[in-house]
Amino acid sequence: MNDRLPVVIVGGGLAGALAAVRMAQRRPDLPLLLIEAGAAIGGNHTWSFFDSDVPAPARDLIAALNPVRWPRHSVRFQALARDFDAPYNAFRAEALDRLVRATLTPQQLRFNTPVERLEADGVVLAGGERIAARAVIDARGPQGAVPALELGWQKFVGIEFAASVPDPQRAMVMDATMPQIDGYRFVYVLPLAADRVLVEDTYYADGPALDVEIVSERVRTLAAERGIAGAELRRESGVLPILIGGDPQAFWPAGDPVARLGLAGGFFHATTGYSLRLALLLAEELSTLPGRLEGPQLAAWSRQRFLWHWHDMxxxxxxxxxxxxxxxxxxxxxxxxxxxxxxxxxxxxxxxxxxxxxxxxxxxxxxxxxxxxxxxxxxxxx
Ligand SMILES: Cc1cc2nc3c(=O)[nH]c(=O)nc-3n(C[C@H](O)[C@H](O)[C@H](O)COP(=O)(O)OP(=O)(O)OC[C@H]3O[C@@H](n4cnc5c(N)ncnc54)[C@H](O)[C@@H]3O)c2cc1C
Missing domain, CATH: 1.10.40 (Ribonucleotide Reductase Protein R1; domain 1)
Structure with a gap:
């Protein structure tokens, strides 16, 4: 093995970016390359989490993302209202982008570079260029419907309004006091700043189809009902897999020579569809693995890790x-x-x-x- 060949991470989303940051910090001895199809790290996401979602060794990594923090959060149902004195937090993709650019060298980063093929010892870019690697990690994110997995869907559209709410210190993480359509439906209200509020309409549905325009209209109605009115600053949407069953061996066959992280590797919470905690945990574990992190070692480690996760879920x-x-x-x-x-x-x-x-x-x-x-x-x- 040529010692100068890099570990190549394909996909600068949540999992790939966090792993790359930790690798750059903890394994400066190993060449590293993070390849992202888009022009920036992280896409168009607001990631939220409870303090208890953050593994202790990853606290500094989260602090470096400078999240918005609410001291309290609430839930509402027809027959139950609960307020918790436990904090809730969120950070935007831009913060992840800044952290990656501040930690990796420009030579360790390639943007606007879709990878066409992932192989045991290299990747082939859309333009035909081949980059040889000591190990390849697939962190290309969600794959949509996967035949090996039986899935439900959590889908949502969020709009950020230039508006304020009466209690900006409180995140509403689940308010289901509304007509239930297309499965379990709730609204999520995050006052991201004194003058910015994210309102998200969410569904636990049987199918992945999401009409972003129709649901955006519902978000506006939900916002207006809650006294939130103002210019629309941005919008995000998602269709996340919820795992009901399936065949882990078919999803990730033994002997697959490419390691995986993030949703590409099935590393998400089966019920919430969220993956931040696992992305943090795996970034920690990867960056503290012993040895020179060569392809077969990484592929075997990540598959074994997936099988444990499958068991845990x-x-x-x-x-x-x-x-x-x-x-x-x-x-x-x-x-x-x-x-x-x-x-x-x-x-x-x-x-x-x-x-x-x-x-x-x-x-x-x-x-x-x-x-x-x-x-x-x-x-x-x-
Ligand atoms: C809008 C939204 C909000 C979410 N909010 C939360 C949350 O609050 N908390 C939480 O835990 N989870 C949340 N999730 C769920 C989950 O954590 C995210 O989807 C998370 O981004 C998944 O991480 P990932 O790295 O697997 O994939 P992604 O973050 O989607 O990253 C994949 C990356 O790979 C790149 N890519 C894809 N194909 C190629 C290719 N061929 N070549 C090069 N690059 C490629 C993509 O451009 C992308 O940047 C949210 C999801 C969405 C969509």
Missing amino acids: GFFRMLNRMLFRAAAPDQRHRIFAHFYRLGEDRIARFYAGEPTLGDKLRILSGKPPVGIAAALKALIRR
């Missing part, structure tokens, strides 16, 4: 089967309302994807929010 896939297969779409809100009766610590561990056995039993206890027969049918059908 078993409980969430089971919940998702209840959510998507046992509950009628307009009744899905009852499952979330039931969940939000739990204690704060249990809720935090759920979002972090690390519930204890006690948490799991508690989540499944009490009067079930869906009919027993339908729930059993959904659980048996794999």
Whole structure:
């Protein structure tokens, strides 16, 4: 192996960028190249998280992104309103872009460079150029519907308004007191600054189709109902996979010579579709692996890591089967309302994807929010 060949990360989104930053900081001995199809890092995203989503070793990385922080957050359902004194945070893609450019050298970054083919020992760019690599990491993000996986969808459109809200210290993370259409529906309200508010209309739906214009109109209505009016500053939308079941071996066959990170590697929370915590964890783990990080080592590590993650997500896939297969779409809100009766610590561990056995039993206890027969049918059908 030529020692000057780089580890090539394809995709400067959340996972690829965080991994590249950590590699540049912790493994300056290893050549590194981050290749991004777009003109900037991170695309058009606002990423949000609870403090408990951030693994302790990654706190400095998050601090470097200078997130907006709300001391409190709330949820609202028809029959339940809860306010939590626990903080919520968010950062924009621009912050990730700045961090990457401040940490990597210009020689370690290529923008506007779509990769056409990923191979064990190199990548082929859209223009035909080939770059040889010691290892290749696929961090190209979501792949849409994947035959090996049974998926539901979390989809949303958010609009940022030049407006203010009465309590800018509070993030509304889930307000489901609205007509339920296309599955479980809620609105998310983040006062990003004294004069900017992000309002997002979200659906847990059976299909991935999202009409951004129609949902944008609904966002405007939701905003107006909440007294939020002002010029529209920007818009973002997403269609995130929610994992119900599938075949991990078919999704990621043994012997695949290319390592993966982020959504390309199935590294997302099966129920929330979120991936920040896993992206932080894997950036930490990758940058502290021993050795020269050659292709076969990285590919085997990342696949093994995926299989562990798949195992860890078993409980969430089971919940998702209840959510998507046992509950009628307009009744899905009852499952979330039931969940939000739990204690704060249990809720935090759920979002972090690390519930204890006690948490799991508690989540499944009490009067079930869906009919027993339908729930059993959904659980048996794999
Ligand atoms: C609008 C939005 C908001 C979200 N909010 C949250 C949140 O608050 N918290 C959370 O945890 N999760 C959130 N998610 C879910 C998830 O965390 C994000 O989708 C996250 O960006 C996924 O990270 P990733 O690195 O796998 O993919 P991406 O961030 O999508 O990055 C993939 C990158 O690869 C590049 N790329 C693709 N193909 C090629 C190619 N052939 N060659 C070169 N480059 C290529 C793309 O341009 C892109 O930059 C959100 C998703 C969306 C869409």
